[in-house]
Amino acid sequence: MEERPCAVLLKFPGTNCDEETARALEAVGFVTEVIPISVLKPEKLVGVSLVVLSGGFSYGDYVMAGRLARLVTEQKVGETLKEFRDNGGYLLGICNGFQILTQLDLLPAGSLVENTSGRFQCQWVTLKNRAPESPFLSGLPESFEFPIAHAEGRLVTTESSEAAGYLESGAAALTYSTDVNGSFEQIAGLQDESGRVFGLMPHPERFMSQEDHYDPDWSNGQGGDETRGSGYYLFRSLYDSVTSTSE
Amino acid sequence: MREFFEISDRFIEAADANGLLYEPLDGGLTFRRTRRYEVEFEGDKSALESFVRKTLLDEISQDFHEGDAPALKGFTFVLEYGMKPGALDLEKEAILTYYRGIKDPGFELKDLKIRQQLYVFDAKATDSDRFIRDICNGAIHNWSVIQGAN
Numbered sequence: 298m299e300e301r302p303c304a305v306l307l308k309f310p311g312t313n314c315d316e317e318t319a320r321a322l323e324a325v326g327f328v329t330e331v332i333p334i335s336v337l338k339p340e341k342l343v344g345v346s347l348v349v350l351s352g353g354f355s356y357g358d359y360v361m362a363g364r365l366a367r368l369v370t371e372q373k374v375g376e377t378l379k380e381f382r383d384n385g386g387y388l389l390g391i392c393n394g395f396q397i398l399t400q401l402d403l404l405p406a407g408s409l410v411e412n413t414s415g416r417f418q419c420q421w422v423t424l425k426n427r428a429p430e431s432p433f434l435s436g437l438p439e440s441f442e443f444p445i446a447h448a449e450g451r452l453v454t455t456e457s458s459e460a461a462g463y464l465e466s467g468a469a470a471l472t473y474s475t476d477v478n479g480s481f482e483q484i485a486g487l488q489d490e491s492g493r494v495f496g497l498m499p500h501p502e503r504f505m506s507q508e509d510h511y512d513p514d515w516s517n518g519q520g521g522d523e524t525r526g527s528g529y530y531l532f533r534s535l536y537d538s539v540t541s542t543s544e
Numbered sequence: 545m546r547e548f549f550e551i552s553d554r555f556i557e558a559a560d561a562n563g564l565l566y567e568p569l570d571g572g573l574t575f576r577r578t579r580r581y582e583v584e585f586e587g588d589k590s591a592l593e594s595f596v597r598k599t600l601l602d603e604i605s606q607d608f609h610e611g612d613a614p615a616l617k618g619f620t621f622v623l624e625y626g627m628k629p630g631a632l633d634l635e636k637e638a639i640l641t642y643y644r645g646i647k648d649p650g651f652e653l654k655d656l657k658i659r660q661q662l663y664v665f666d667a668k669a670t671d672s673d674r675f676i677r678d679i680c681n682g683a684i685h686n687w688s689v690i691q692g693a694n
Contacts, residue, residue, distance in 0.1 A: 359635040360600055365642065368599060372645050408605040415559050453555045455604050 302346040302539045306331045309366045311393075314352035314502060318391065321502040321528060322349070325536040334369055339377045346539045347387040348378065350394025352446075352500060362409060362449045363396030370401065378403060387432065387539060388494040392447055395486070395496030403494050404487045405468045407454050413479030417448040421511060422477050422499060424485055428470035431488055432538030433495045436530040438519065440474065442510070443499035443527060450498040452480040452487070460484060471497055501528035545585055549596050550615040550661065552578040552607045561664050565678045573667040577660060578615055580624070584655040591650025599639060614690060620667040623675050625687035626659040633658060 304327040306315045319329040332341055342348065356365035370378065378401060382388055390398035396409045412418055421444050426434050454460045460481035463469040471486030478498075486497030504526035507515055516523040519530065553576075561575040562568035581600060585592050593610075601608050609615035614622055627633040636658050643653050664675065672689045680687045 356638050357634060359638045361602055364599075364602070365638055368642050369645075372642065406604060408602050410553065410602075410605045411556055415563070451555070453605050 301326055301328045302536070303327065303344060304329045304347040304349055305342065305345045306349045306351055307337065307370075308333045308351075309353070309355035309369070309397075311355045311357055312351055312353035314391065314393075314500070315349075318349055318351040318502040321505050321532050322347075322536075324505060325529065325532040326540075327532075327536060334366070334373060337370075337374055337377075339374055339380075342377065342381050342386070345381075345386065347389065347535065348381060350388070350390040350397050351502075352392035352394060355393055355397065358393075358449070362393060363398075363400040366393075366397045367400035370397070382489075382491065382494055385542065386493065387535065389433065389535070390496035391502065392445075392450075392498055392500060395498055396449065398494065398496040399487075404489055404496050405463055406459065407452050407463075407481075407484075407487065409449050409498070410451050410453055411449050412447070412451050417446070418450070418478060419446040420444070420477075422485070423474040424499065425472045425474055426470075427464070427472055428467055428488060428492075431470050431492055431495065431534075433488070433531055433535050434470060435538070436534035437527060441527040442504070443497075443501055444503050445477065445499045447478075447498055450480070451478045452484045452498075454481055457481055463487065470495060471499075501531040504528040545589070547583050547585070547589070547592065548580065548610070548612045549583070549593075549600070550578050550580040550609040551601055552576070552609065552615050554605055554607055558665060561667065561675075564662075565674055567674075569667070569671055569674060571666060571668075573620075573671065574665045576616060576663045576665075578663065580615075580659040580661050582655075582657040582659065583653065585651050585653050587651030589651070592653075595643070595646075595649060595651070599642065614661070614663070616663045619663040619665055619692045621664055621669060621672045621692055622690040623662040623664065623672060623679065623687060624659050624690065625662070625680050625685050626657060628684055628686045631684045 304322045315331050322329050398404050426437050469484045470488040473483040473485045488495045505528045506526050507524040558574035558576050561573040
């Protein structure tokens with residue numbers, strides 16, 4: 298019998314997108330387990346292929362989005378997530394999970410701060426796939442849409458030249474097609490050097506099928522089942538990569 | 545011993561202050577927010593500062609100010625507000641819970657007060673009443689106003 302790869306979703310107080318993200322992962326073939334941070338131990342990640350930090354408002358976004366989640370994670374399990382990555386594991390951060398990954402120094406240096414609009418923005422955005430070789434983006438076209446829902450999604454770096462460097466190096470795997478929130482270089486998602494750690498502000502789990510899209514006539518144009526949303530292809534790309542590397 | 549720390553956002557520019565009010569005021573008044581921490585402690589001051597920097601500051605996007613003086617200049621007034629003593633301050637509780645989990649922090653945190661600092665620019669000094677009315681909740685907040693030099 299085929300063994301399905303296991304994805305663990307870490308849940309902090311205030312994480313609220315773990316259930317739909319787990320459903321999205323299961324739809325492409327993963328088995329999933331949601332683990333509250335309060336019971337996380339390094340041994341819980343043995344045999345796990347993917348750790349997901351899903352969206353929400355961990356610790357009420359107190360101090361700044363992702364800060365307390367980072368501190369508590371370091372306090373509870375130290376360098377476990379870095380060791381997990383170094384041992385070949387994959388990490389995905391969505392929205393608040395992206396904010397946490399940046400805080401944990403698992404992605405190139407950057408911070409996600411308040412949108413230039415000063416408002417919470419909930420809308421669909423068009424994205425540019427700048428890393429077609431990425432394990433997370435290989436199944437997606439050059440341009441596609443995802444929904445966003447965030448107040449602190451503006452990626453900044455200490456110097457703006459750093460963000461420009463991320464475009465050149467390929468670390469900026471995903472960019473907005475327009476200036477959505479003031480992100481430097483319109484960066485919407487970052488990957489690390491290994492390519493196995495990826496964080497993005499948009500919500501792929503909210504676009505798993507045609508029915509999720511605002512246009513009832515939308516189709517993916519990718520052949521096969523044209524009712525599958527772009528989010529499906531992100532998770533499917535990841536599944537294909539995880540299963541090919543574990544063979 | 546008591547120390548004051550104020551943290552401001554480097555990349556967030558002054559915005560239209562009328563957006564904070566139920567009815568706009570005349571003029572092009574703007575605002576910025578910072579957060580001020582008042583800490584009572586015993587022990588190693590450098591350990592406290594290290595804790596504050598690690599816990600409360602984002603080195604990439606924020607600036608750190610130490611001392612009691614307002615961190616920003618050129619304001620008409622600063623509305624400083626926070627939770628009343630006895631009111632549940634979940635942010636403070638989250639920070640204290642994290643502090644209690646640290647082995648040998650090097651100092652003892654006796655008390656922590658978190659204050660929002662709303663700097664208002666290009667307003668009239670008397671406008672502060674409107675900001676108090678529309679922003680502060682007398683049931684849970686206490687506040688004070690610092691008038692600018694101009």
